[in-house]
Amino acid sequence: MLAFPNMETDELCYRIALTKVPGIGCVQARLLLEKFGNAKAIFEARRSHLEHTEGIGSKRAAQIKKFTDFTAAEKELAFIHRYKIKPLFLTDSGYPQRLLSCYDPPTLLYVKGSINLNAPKIVAVVGTRTPSEQGGRVAEMLIQGLAAAEVTIVSGLARGIDAAAHRLALKYQTPTLGVLAHGLDYLYPHEHRSLAKQMLEQGGGLLTEFPSQHKPDKHHFPNRNRIVAGLSDALIVIESGCKGGSMLTAALANGYHKEVFAVPGRISDPKSAGCLLLIQQH
Numbered sequence: 318m319l320a321f322p323n324m325e326t327d328e329l330c331y332r333i334a335l336t337k338v339p340g341i342g343c344v345q346a347r348l349l350l351e352k353f354g355n356a357k358a359i360f361e362a363r364r365s366h367l368e369h370t371e372g373i374g375s376k377r378a379a380q381i382k383k384f385t386d387f388t389a390a391e392k393e394l395a396f397i398h399r400y401k402i403k404p405l406f407l408t409d410s411g412y413p414q415r416l417l418s419c420y421d422p423p424t425l426l427y428v429k430g431s432i433n434l435n436a437p438k439i440v441a442v443v444g445t446r447t448p449s450e451q452g453g454r455v456a457e458m459l460i461q462g463l464a465a466a467e468v469t470i471v472s473g474l475a476r477g478i479d480a481a482a483h484r485l486a487l488k489y490q491t492p493t494l495g496v497l498a499h500g501l502d503y504l505y506p507h508e509h510r511s512l513a514k515q516m517l518e519q520g521g522g523l524l525t526e527f528p529s530q531h532k533p534d535k536h537h538f539p540n541r542n543r544i545v546a547g548l549s550d551a552l553i554v555i556e557s558g559c560k561g562g563s564m565l566t567a568a569l570a571n572g573y574h575k576e577v578f579a580v581p582g583r584i585s586d587p588k589s590a591g592c593l594l595l596i597q598q599h
Contacts, residue, residue, distance in 0.1 A: 326394065331356035332406050333390040333528070336425050340377045346424040348372045350407060360384070396529045402501055403428045415439070419547040419573050423526035427501055430522030432492050434548070436469040441545050441570070443563045444478025444555035445588050452556040452588065455580050456481045459553060464489035471496065471549050473541055474509055474523075475562070478555050483512060487519055496548070497525040498533045498541035505533040538562060546570035554579045557591030564591050 335346055335356045352370050353359045359367075360381065367378035397404055405412045405426040413434040416422040428434070440463055444452065456478060463470065470486040472479040474495035486493035493516055497505075501523065504510050513523060526544065527537060542562055546552060546569040554577070557563035570577050579596050582589025 328355060328357050329404060329406075330387065330390045330394050331360055332404070332425055333393050334384065334387055335359060336526075336528070337386060337389060338380055338384045340380045343421045343424050345372050345377060347407060347422065355408070356406075393528045396502065397427065400429075400501065405434075411435070413548055415549070416544070416547045419543070421543065422547065423544060426524055426526055427528065428522060428524050429501055430494075430517045431520055432469070432494050432522030434494070434522075434524070436492065438466065438468045439471055439549045440468050441471040441549035441552040441566070442478065442482035442555065443472060443545065443552065443557075443566050445557050445561075445563065446475060446477035446479075447588070448477050448481065448556050449586070449588055451582070452478065452580075453481060456555050457485055459555070459580075460485035460491075461489050464491035467491065469494065471545055473498070473545055473562070473566075474504075474513065476506060476509075478563075480509060480512060483516060483521075486521070487515055490519070492519075493521045494548070495521070495523050496541050496544045497523060498527070498537035499525065500527045500529040500531040501525060502529040503532060539565060542566040543569045546575060547573050549575060551576035551578060554592055554595060556580065556582065556588040558587055559591045559594055561591070564595075567595055 348371050349359045353362055364378050364382050367373055367381055368375050405428055407422060407424050460482060468491060470482055470491060470493040472482040474483060474497060483493045483495060495513060495516060499505055504513055542565050546566050552567060552570040552575055554563050554567050567577050579592035581596060582592055
């Protein structure tokens with residue numbers, strides 16, 4: 318087991334390690350924390366006690382007890398200290414409270430910037446990576462109105478509507494948060510580096526559940542989308558086809574009992590097909 322002179326650092330290293338145990342996802346970690354109270358206590362618990370925890374069983378208990386890769390956790394700890402990244406664990410007071418109402422909140426979040434993740438009003442804005450001129454005009458109209466109401470804007474820093482939402486939030490001086498599908502040692506897409514820098518400089522932030530050395534993988538984007546949905550009070554889809562990330566995020570938001578709004582468009586426009594489908598399905 319680890320032994321640090323600083324108890325806070327010791328617990329943080331165990332928290333990072335918990336996210337690296339095979340078979341222990343967000344749901345299982347939450348169940349374990351409800352029973353044992355903190356990450357260190359989970360690793361120190363007897364195997365029999367772990368086995369009898371709801372949702373764990375013998376296989377997952379065995380994975381916890383045989384986990385030894387604490388070096389990776391220590392490296393991550395050094396990374397977040399070096400780059401002034403704020404780790405937010407499921408039980409921390411600063412953890413986004415809206416996520417706690419979801420059944421699968423991330424166990425550990427890595428945050429860059431000074432943004433308030435528990436702001437009074439948070440709205441997610443998503444849409445196609447190739448918006449039309451009409452989509453751009455609607456985005457500006459909506460963001461301008463939301464900014465006047467002091468709403469924090471959340472999106473996924475992707476090309477298209479996502480990036481437009483962040484840029485417009487900066488233009489109208491309202492905080493904006495980019496949720497990433499990779500670690501904070503990387504930025505995808507590369508052309509949004511200056512945008513991300515502006516967001517941080519103007520009181521916004523970047524957030525991810527992925528540690529460093531995790532590049533954008535196709536399996537990471539659905540996880541990113543659930544955070545976008547869960548962090549917000551409401552989600553607006555500006556333009557989207559019938560399939561893709563925006564529609565998945567809308568479905569996740571609906572599953573989390575969030576308000577979901579879709580901007581109507583021309584019935585002949587493929588970029589509006591997803592929005593029209595959402596409206597048809599209420």
